[in-house]
Amino acid sequence: DAGITQSPRHKVTETGTPVTLRCHQTENHRYMYWYRQDPGHGLRLIHYSYGVKDTDKGEVSDGYSVSRSKTEDFLLTLESATSSQTSVYFCAVKVAGGDEQFFGPGTRLTVL
């Protein structure tokens, strides 16, 4: 599992509230990614990081921000959650020397 944990695993929140999801890895991977999974869309990249304080946008970044202040943690923040952000969120890492990504267990977020 490439040493990835995500927290919380489940969260229910209300529209307009801020939400932060955490991805934690223990194997010093440089690259980390946040995806969201919705039926019929597969997984879509939200943001990714290629090092501490180095981040870039993916294809569905509107309404999301990220931070990476240390190698092991990559945080995804919804500043003001909306119902359209109800989804399952996956964190992934790319291991050094390879090009494939390994995924965490996911966080199911429901915005009421």
Added chain:
Amino acid sequence: AQSVTQPDIHITVSEGASLELRCNYSYGATPYLFWYVQSPGQGLQLLLKYFSGDTLVQGIKGFEAEFKRSQSSFNLRKPSVHWSDAAEYFCAVGAIAAGNKLTFGGGTRVLVKP
């Protein structure tokens, strides 16, 4: 921009029968291609990958995939399906020169009949 299409949303197959899942991609350079599997309520597990070389690649759990550049396809196959293969399968193309970003297809859900 890169894209991936999985034409079949659902496939039902009998246990012991063969399985083929279709994947078509669009990418401007030599693609890096992946197949992942997701069991219900679980994360994604890498089945196999193609970067270069032999166009028939072997993966875990008895799966294989064939890269066909002329058809822009990377179809996944298994000769004999087991009940435990019931899951959702995702094809993805990687933009290795741009942060290793992956673009996924919409997925194919496989149901296995006894």
